[in-house]
Amino acid sequence: MSSVIKVNLPENAYEIAIAPASLDQLGEKMSSLQLGKKVLLVSNPMIFKHYGTRAIASLENAGFEVTSYNLPAGEHYKTLNSIQKIYNIALENRLERSSTMVALGGGVIGDMTGFAAATWLRGINVVQVPTSLLAMVDSSVGGKTGVNHPHGKNLIGAFHQPRLVIIDPEVLKTLPAREFRAGMAEVIKYGIIWDAELFSQLAASKHLDQLRYVKTDLINYILTHSCQAKADVVSQDEKESGLRAILNYGHTIGHAVESVTNYRLFKHGEAVGIGMVAAGEIAVELGLWAKEDAESQNALIQKAGLPIKLPTDLDIETIIDALQLDKKVKAGKVRFVLPTQIGVVKVTDEVPTDIIIKVLQQMQ
Ligand code: NAD
Ligand code: GLY
Secondary structure (H helix, E strand, O other): OOEEEEEOOOOOOEEEEEOOOHHHHHHHHHHOOOOOOEEEEEEOHHHHHHHHHHHHHHHHHOOOEEEEEEOOOOHHHOOHHHHHHHHHHHHHOOOOOOOEEEEEEOHHHHHHHHHHHHHHHHOOEEEEEEOOHHHHHHHOOOOEEEEEEOOEEEEEEEEOOOOEEEEOHHHHHHOOHHHHHHHHHHHHHHHHHOOHHHHHHHHHOOOOOOHHHOOHHHHHHHHHHHHHHHHHHHHHOOOOOOHHHHHHOOHHHHHHHHHHOOOOOOOHHHHHHHHHHHHHHHHHHOOOOOHHHHHHHHHHHHHOOOOOOOOOOOOHHHHHHHHOOOOOOEOOEOOEEEEEEOOEEEEEOOOOHHHHHHHHHHOO
16 A cells, blocks of 8 residues: 655645655655755664664665764754754765755654754755654654753744655554554544544554554554645644644643653653543533543543543642643633544633633543
């Protein structure tokens, strides 16, 4: 199975190519984009060990001159210091305006490589080769790039669309199971915000929590439908002036939970799962969403092996305080994405704090 999804942007259109073993076609696919010869491939040691040689062979066979650079793995390295290291390699290797950075990795490597490419020489090409489920369905598409500030996640960044996204589902075989489940949270998100058919397909599957138990056809379906959902939204609102905000479903409470637990207790996708449960319950409390639909959503989140409860010792007041620091707060009002049907959401900043507290208390 192979599919190509187009991200239709007036100035920065590109394709997302999804196919088994497409890692070996990286060079060939890039050749058709008329890019310069020099490529800097950025990865981390573990991912490079698995896939670096194949990626480089494909690029060299297509005539590219490749330098590779590995950053240490982990969100803690998503910093300006790591970007400086990429710049140093770019300088040493005389990367030019026509050169390309290739991100081979999860969302951390993708966001950093994208940001380095957005800023080196005021912007050079970037190609995304996502290797985690989360990066395949979310972070590699849409052009958000950036790094963390010591006081907040993703506070430094730029929009910089990739020239191409190559998704090889086979690389998921080496992804740790917990990372697979975390990525599944973002897949469920697309089912709720955009694609009711995707939601039904997920609901019909016996398993969602481990790659080996999920049918290959369903994995392909998940990748194509999730990328299509993201491409649809981004094509209509590249820089998040409106519609794109719906991609933050589950992220309002999710980010607050991540932040009050110091980004250690939950993976991002796990916190998003908890945030989707909370947003669903808030929508039910406000009379916007049917209780049965919220229950179906929560069953799916559980089937994906994701938590649906908050730790009992977490102070709800600290979550409420953290909501005020969210990037999405406007004029002191916290913005929520709330479902009205499966596949349809609305954005509102009219959620009374006592409803948020009630829902969070019920989730402990
Ligand atoms: P990650 O990049 O840290 O990857 C998770 C772990 O899996 C890492 O240890 C990585 O080395 C490993 N890994 C990845 N692919 C592997 C593979 N195929 N085989 C073996 N190990 C593999 O985390 P993530 O969940 O991919 O991404 C999270 C990051 O993405 C966060 O920094 C978040 O802010 C960002 N993000 C960005 C956007 C966006 O639109 N730009 C959207 C969502 C998330
Ligand atoms: N992950 C949210 C966005 O890309 O807008």
